Amino acid sequence: MDTLLAIASRRDERRTLPEPLPDDVVSRLLDAGRLSGSSRNAQPWTFVVPTSRERIERLAEAVYVPENLRHAGLVVGILVSGKGPVLFDGGRAAQSMLLAAWAEGLASCPNGIKDADVARAALDAAEDETPVIVLTFGRPERPREAEARTVEEWSARANRKPIDAVVRRVA
Numbered sequence: 115m116d117t118l119l120a121i122a123s124r125r126d127e128r129r130t131l132p133e134p135l136p137d138d139v140v141s142r143l144l145d146a147g148r149l150s151g152s153s154r155n156a157q158p159w160t161f162v163v164p165t166s167r168e169r170i171e172r173l174a175e176a177v178y179v180p181e182n183l184r185h186a187g188l189v190v191g192i193l194v195s196g197k198g199p200v201l202f203d204g205g206r207a208a209q210s211m212l213l214a215a216w217a218e219g220l221a222s223c224p225n226g227i228k229d230a231d232v233a234r235a236a237l238d239a240a241e242d243e244t245p246v247i248v249l250t251f252g253r254p255e256r257p258r259e260a261e262a263r264t265v266e267e268w269s270a271r272a273n274r275k276p277i278d279a280v281v282r283r284v285a
């Protein structure tokens with residue numbers, strides 16, 4: 115999929131089909147995170163994949179919308195550690211994985227963390243590791259075709275502020 119088309123057409127989808135994603139797909143999504151750039155190439159992240167129902171349920175208690183995790187085909191918690199803009203780096207890795215998923219026709223959504231202590235325990239985080247976000251992925255309940263519209267059409271329909279509201283030119 116064309117990069118700009120993927121960016122323009124992607125939407126966060128909270129409910130997915132619950133069946134687990136194939137291993138090769140999971141590997142590609144995680145590799146998209148691994149390949150992301152980071153400050154000083156520090157790669158301050160760890161991608162935690164809960165594999166048991168019990169572990170996903172514990173993590174679900176840590177996010178704002180637990181249902182998103184219960185219906186996902188893959189859950190990935192992002193931890194970061196170290197100095198510098200590690201939260202920004204974690205965000206870059208998250209967006210890489212989300213876009214890679216959409217390029218495969220998969221739905222996905224970031225899930226904000228309501229209770230950091232519960233998330234840390236559920237993700238087995240070390241002392242110096244901070245949970246950033248929990249990503250959910252899965253096959254979409256209602257598949258959408260990115261190619262059904264142009265970049266311009268997706269852009270015009272997007273529920274986003276107008277470009278003039280978010281760009282300020284300074285001379």
Ligand SMILES: Cc1cc2nc3c(=O)[nH]c(=O)nc-3n(C[C@H](O)[C@H](O)[C@H](O)COP(=O)(O)O)c2cc1C
Nearest residue numbers: 124125126127128178179223224225226227247273
């Ligand atoms: C940092 C971050 C945290 C988010 N947390 C949640 C969340 O806890 N629950 C949820 O349903 N969506 C969450 N979202 C998804 C946002 O609501 C979504 O990105 C926004 O509404 C735009 O959605 P759209 O791409 O479908 O237009 C989060 C997004 C970001 C970037």
